[in-house]
Structures are given as C-alpha cells and as structure tokens.
Amino acid sequence: MNMEAFYFDGRSSKRHTVRLEATSGHLCLHGPEGERRFAFAEVRVSEPQGRAPRVLHFPDGGCCEVAQGAELDALLQALGYRASFVMRLQSNWPVSLGALVCVILILVAAYQWGLPLGAEIAAPYVPVKPMQQLSDAALRQLDEREVLAPSRLPLAQQEKLRGGFARLVALDPELASYAPNPQLIFRSAPDIGPNAFAMPGGQIVLFDELVDLTDDDEVLAVLAHELGHLNRRHSLRQLIQSSVTSAVLAAYFGDVSAAAAYLAGIVVEAKYxxxxxxxxxxxxxxALRQQNKSPLLLASALEKLERSARDEDDEDEGDEEYEEYEEGDAASEEQNAGDEDESGVLGWISSHPDTRERIRRLKAL
Ligand SMILES: [Zn+2]
Incomplete structure (x- = not known):
C-alpha cells in the first residue's frame, strides 16, 4: 500500500515528492534522499477541509501534503487511523443536520425570547437625553423627506388636545423621566392615513387624519395608549432589539448584507x-378610568380605525372586490378583517396588530 505525497522538511519551503507506505503501524516515506519511518501513533493527521489536501504532521516538524481520496483513505485504514469523535460526527449527516437544527432553534429562541428580555432589562438604564436627540433627528428626517407634513388642525383644537394630553401625563409620575417631554406633536400625512406613534425620546406624534376620524375623547384614548408604550419603554425596547439584530447580522455576514441587516431592523421595528x-x-x-372616562373610548377608536383601514383596503383592491365585500356575508367580512394586518396600509391599525382581540378585551373590562 503506497501513494504519492509532497514532503516539506519544516526548515525550507522546498517541496519533495515522496511515496508513502504503511508498514505494521509505521509510516514510511520513500524519497530521493532515502527512507524515513515514523510510528504512526506520533503522526498527527489534519481534519478534512473541503477538497484541500490533508496534512500529516511528523514529530520532527516536517509534514506531508496528501490529496484526499480513496488512496489516502486506504493508507490511513491500513495504519489503523481513527477519525476524531468530532470528525466522525461531522461525516454523519443525520447528526450534522440535527446539530444544525439545534443551532437554528437556539438562535430563534435567543431572538424570540432572549433579545426581548435583554432589551426589557436594559431599557430603564438607557439615558433619555440621547434618545430625545435621536427621536428629534428621526422626526426632522421624516419632515425633510415630506413623509410628514405640518398639521392643519386649528390652533384652538391643538390647544384643547394638548390640555387633555397634559392631564394624562400628569397622572403618571413615571413619565416625568421623559422631561421636558412627553410632548405632543401634531403632523399630517394623508399618504399614511390615521396614525399616532410614540418615539423613544418621549415625543408622541399625532396625525390630523386620526383626529379627523375620531372624536376628541377617542383621540385622548389613543394618546393614553401611546403613553402606555412610553411608560413601558416599548419603542426603546424595539430600538434596542433592532440595533442588536442589525449589529449581529452585520458582524456575522460582513459588508455583504448591510442591506439585510437594515431590513431586519425594519422588520423588527415594524410592529409592537x-x-x-x-x-x-x-x-x-x-388612565381613562382615572379621569372618569370609559375604556370603551379606546375600543371605539380602534373600531373606527379598523373600519377606515378596511375601506382603504377595499379601495386599493378595486371595484370588483368592493362589490363582493358589499354583498358578502358576515363570514367573509370576518375573513376580510383577519387579513388586514397583512395589508399595505401603513396607519395605526397595521402597526397595531390583533385589533379584534384588543377590542374584545377592552369591552370585557
Ligand atoms: Zn400601540
């Protein structure tokens, strides 16, 4: 049993062609400069790396490069070589597949539970000031890119809503950590539709379109809900999660998928x-109860928003679909409502899933 290999003596880079032979537990090298023997127990065999040659390391610092294949396998077998436990696992595909599935499950679990938990623990320690600057910068960008437009609500109405908002804020001493915010900011965005969102720095942005759709008490109910997101630092937690995800993805995949990392951030941020x-x-x-108002105000605001999102959907889907909906029975209406979260509507309803369940719960309070 012998095969050809390249020998390096470990002192120069010169390559010698040798023949390898297995004889009773010894590996013999036959070369132009004579014969050398090594007890195979002292020879270290490299692990297979793709199709690269395997390397046999000798105790004197020299080594041989040997092409992979049946010849090498036969030589190693004749020498009584046993692959390491890890290598045997690697060549056993059900085990490898099992290990891969385990790793994926662990990553998914870390993403699903570990990351939100970590963000929840870390959020209270994040200073508010830089979050306010970040949120201001984000808002400026939305304004500059004309995603948001100045509000056209009459000043008197803005003042009235601001008063109601200030009373809601005053109910909760914990919101004082957002000083000088929480602050109510009015904007309009006909392309987005009725919406309101809380930024990590404590700014709550309210769209004219939502004010137009609901009455003032319902607006305050929505604002009370948004203050709940602030109190629990939900948007900050989302921000932490998406930053960590983006950073991990960027570190893992390098430059190639900076875009993917960015996308991941968006996906994570899209919904609470x-x-x-x-x-x-x-x-x-x-908060509504404390002001002697009914929690049903939030339910009715949700219903109005949901109805408006559905109407928007129907307009998008064209006349045929619209007629079908008009004639449809309760079941198809239910079906239609269930699909809403997947729709392209960008308003409050699409960023606030599980509307039906939430309305049911509010009504049961
Ligand atoms: Zn919400």
Missing part, C-alpha cells in the same frame, strides 16, 4: 408585540 399592545391598552384603560 401582542403583549406590548395589550400592556399599552391596559395602561390606557386605567
């Missing part, structure tokens, strides 16, 4: 979790 919405609803309902 169901738990977060329910928390904000519970907070909003409690």
């Amino acid at each position: 979790s169901r738990e977060m919405e329910l928390e904000a609803d519970a907070y909003g309902a409690a």
Whole structure:
C-alpha cells in the first residue's frame, strides 16, 4: 500500500515528492534522499477541509501534503487511523443536520425570547437625553423627506388636545423621566392615513387624519395608549432589539448584507408585540378610568380605525372586490378583517396588530 505525497522538511519551503507506505503501524516515506519511518501513533493527521489536501504532521516538524481520496483513505485504514469523535460526527449527516437544527432553534429562541428580555432589562438604564436627540433627528428626517407634513388642525383644537394630553401625563409620575417631554406633536400625512406613534425620546406624534376620524375623547384614548408604550419603554425596547439584530447580522455576514441587516431592523421595528399592545391598552384603560372616562373610548377608536383601514383596503383592491365585500356575508367580512394586518396600509391599525382581540378585551373590562 503506497501513494504519492509532497514532503516539506519544516526548515525550507522546498517541496519533495515522496511515496508513502504503511508498514505494521509505521509510516514510511520513500524519497530521493532515502527512507524515513515514523510510528504512526506520533503522526498527527489534519481534519478534512473541503477538497484541500490533508496534512500529516511528523514529530520532527516536517509534514506531508496528501490529496484526499480513496488512496489516502486506504493508507490511513491500513495504519489503523481513527477519525476524531468530532470528525466522525461531522461525516454523519443525520447528526450534522440535527446539530444544525439545534443551532437554528437556539438562535430563534435567543431572538424570540432572549433579545426581548435583554432589551426589557436594559431599557430603564438607557439615558433619555440621547434618545430625545435621536427621536428629534428621526422626526426632522421624516419632515425633510415630506413623509410628514405640518398639521392643519386649528390652533384652538391643538390647544384643547394638548390640555387633555397634559392631564394624562400628569397622572403618571413615571413619565416625568421623559422631561421636558412627553410632548405632543401634531403632523399630517394623508399618504399614511390615521396614525399616532410614540418615539423613544418621549415625543408622541399625532396625525390630523386620526383626529379627523375620531372624536376628541377617542383621540385622548389613543394618546393614553401611546403613553402606555412610553411608560413601558416599548419603542426603546424595539430600538434596542433592532440595533442588536442589525449589529449581529452585520458582524456575522460582513459588508455583504448591510442591506439585510437594515431590513431586519425594519422588520423588527415594524410592529409592537401582542403583549406590548395589550400592556399599552391596559395602561390606557386605567388612565381613562382615572379621569372618569370609559375604556370603551379606546375600543371605539380602534373600531373606527379598523373600519377606515378596511375601506382603504377595499379601495386599493378595486371595484370588483368592493362589490363582493358589499354583498358578502358576515363570514367573509370576518375573513376580510383577519387579513388586514397583512395589508399595505401603513396607519395605526397595521402597526397595531390583533385589533379584534384588543377590542374584545377592552369591552370585557
Ligand atoms: Zn400601540
């Protein structure tokens, strides 16, 4: 049993062609400069790396490069070589597949539970000041890119809503950590539709379109819900999660997928979790009660927003679909409502999933 290999003596870079032979536990090298023997127990065999040659390391510092293949396998077998436990696992595909599945499950679990938990723990320690600057910068960008337009609400109405908002803020001493915010900011965005959102720095942005759709008490119910997101630092937690995800993806994939990392950030940020919405609803309902107002105001605001999102959907889907909806029975209406979260509508409803369940819960309070 012998095969050809390249020998390096470990002192110069010169390559010698040798023949390898297995004889009773010894590896013999036959070369132009004679024969050398090594006890195979003292020879270290490199692990296979793709199709690269395997390397046999000798105790004197020399080594041989040997092409992979049946010849090498036969030589190693004749020498009584046993692959390491890890290598045997690697060449066993059900085990490798199992290991891969485990790793994926661990990553998914870390993403699903570990990351939100970490963000929740870290959020209270993030100073508010830089978050306010970041949120101001984000708002400036939205304004500059004309995603948002100046509000056209009459000043008197803005003042009235600001008063109601200030009373809601005054109910919760914990919101004082956002000083000088929380602050109510009015904007208009006909392309986006009725919406309101809380920024990590404590700015709550309210769209004219939402004010137009609902009455003032319902607007305050929505603002109370948004204050719930602030109180629990939901948007900050989302921001932490998406930053960590982006950073991990960028570190793992390098430059290639900076775009993917960015996208991941967006996906993560796009929606609050169901738990977060329910928390904000519970907070909003409690705040309304403290002001002797009914939590049903939030439910009715949700219903109006949902109806408006559905109408928007129907317009988008064309006349045929519209007629079908008009004639449709209750079941198809239910179906239609269930699909809403997947729609292209960018307003409050699409960023606030599980609307039906939330309305049911609010009504049951
Ligand atoms: Zn919400």
